[in-house]
Every structure is written in structure tokens, then in C-alpha cells.
Amino acid sequence: MDRSDDTRAIEIRPLERPEVVLLWQIDRRELVEETYCVKDGALHLQRQFYDTRDWPEGEPEQYTPILLDCFDHGGVFLGAFRGEELVAAGVIDARPVRDYPDLRQLAFLHVSHGWRGRRLAARLYAECRKASEGPGTAGFYISSTSTRRTVEFYLRQGAMLAPRPDTMLVAMEPDDIHLIHWF
Incomplete structure (x- = not known):
């Protein structure tokens, strides 16, 4: 059986405000061996090893108010959702990106460890895109973690390196890879 077959049992639906805290239940375990950095306006792959086990300490407490404000x-x-279990989520901030007012930030896209490799991220990304399209929105601004898997996922979806990173977002996440996906 194709591994993507079991994603048919997944229901993608809008979250209610009280459900925002469920985002922290996503299992973000990942063994990272390579990351990207930007040098001279181009992506460069580098060896870097780390074993992510959970959300960084304090991140849920720090980012929950930010996410609720976004909501x-x-x-x-x-x-x-698979039944009652949240296995992946995507968040788009409806407010314009400061240096790119015709873009909206894809603020969060995570798939639980056991659900990766089943095209669920691509399906969720497509749903986020559909939910974002409309007057005044020309695409996504993505401040992506630098892991090879994540950056290459966004590139496959059609994103490209931002020629000039948004000043506010790069100040918040200087080690991220800043991408733009024009619709």
C-alpha cells in the first residue's frame, strides 16, 4: 500500500481559537544532518548535526500569545486531524508582511514525525494557499527553519530565496532561510 493512502483518513479543517494550543502537541522530532545558509545571495548546504526531540523549552509559552494575536x-x-489527534497544522498571518505588503506570512507549517513522507505537508500547504488567495495577496513569505528537508520542501512547492529578506522577520529569525512563493 502507498504510504500516502492513509492520509485519506485525515480531515483538514479550520481550528477554533481554543484549539490553537493543540499546535504544541505536534511531534516535531527530527534528526538533522544538513542545513542551509545564505551566502552571497545563494543557498549553500552545510553539514550540521542535531537531534530535535521536542519544542524548545519555553517556545510554547513564548509563541502561544503571538499565535493567538494572529488568530x-x-x-x-x-x-x-486523524480522529481527534492533530497531526499537522498550517498558519497564515492575514496581516501584510512589512517589507512585502502584498505577501502574507506562512507563520507555521508542521507535520508530526510519524506522518512525514506521506505528502501530508504538500496537501496542507495547498490548502493554506487556497485559503490565502484573494485580492491583495500575491503569495507567501516564509521564514523557514534552515534544515535541508524543510527548505527543499518549500522550494519544491514553488518558493524561492527572498532577494531581500523582510527586515522585521529577519531580525526575529536571523538564522532562518527567508523565502517567497508568488502565486
């Missing part, structure tokens, strides 16, 4: 300002929160 309260019309952000789109899509959850992928």
Missing part, C-alpha cells in the same frame, strides 16, 4: 487578526489556522 484574533484574522489569521488562517488549518489543522490536519
Whole structure:
């Protein structure tokens, strides 16, 4: 059986405000051996090993108020559920990106460890895109973790390296890879 077959049992639906805290239940375990960095305006792959076991200490407490603020300002929160279990989620901030007012930030896209490699991320990304398309929105701005798997996922979806990273977002996440996906 194709591994993607069991994703048919996944329901993607909008999250309600009280469900925002469920995002931290996503199992983000990952063994990383390579990351990207940007040098002279180009992506460069480098060997870097780390074993991510969980969300960094304090991250849920720090980012939950930010996510709730995003929700309260019309952000789109899509959850992928298998039964009652949230196995993946995507978040789009409805507010314009400061240096790119025609873009919206894809603020969160995570798939639980056991659900990776089944095209669920691509399905969720497509749903996020559909939910974002409309007047005044020309695409996504993505401040991506630098892991090879993540950056290459976004590139396969059609994103490209931002020619000029957004000043506010790069100040918040200087080690991220800043990408743009024009629709």
C-alpha cells in the first residue's frame, strides 16, 4: 500500500481559537544532518548535526500569545486531524508582511514525525494557499527553519530565496532561510 493512502483518513479543517494550543502537541522530532545558509545571495548546504526531540523549552509559552494575536487578526489556522489527534497544522498571518505588503506570512507549517513522507505537508500547504488567495495577496513569505528537508520542501512547492529578506522577520529569525512563493 502507498504510504500516502492513509492520509485519506485525515480531515483538514479550520481550528477554533481554543484549539490553537493543540499546535504544541505536534511531534516535531527530527534528526538533522544538513542545513542551509545564505551566502552571497545563494543557498549553500552545510553539514550540521542535531537531534530535535521536542519544542524548545519555553517556545510554547513564548509563541502561544503571538499565535493567538494572529488568530484574533484574522489569521488562517488549518489543522490536519486523524480522529481527534492533530497531526499537522498550517498558519497564515492575514496581516501584510512589512517589507512585502502584498505577501502574507506562512507563520507555521508542521507535520508530526510519524506522518512525514506521506505528502501530508504538500496537501496542507495547498490548502493554506487556497485559503490565502484573494485580492491583495500575491503569495507567501516564509521564514523557514534552515534544515535541508524543510527548505527543499518549500522550494519544491514553488518558493524561492527572498532577494531581500523582510527586515522585521529577519531580525526575529536571523538564522532562518527567508523565502517567497508568488502565486
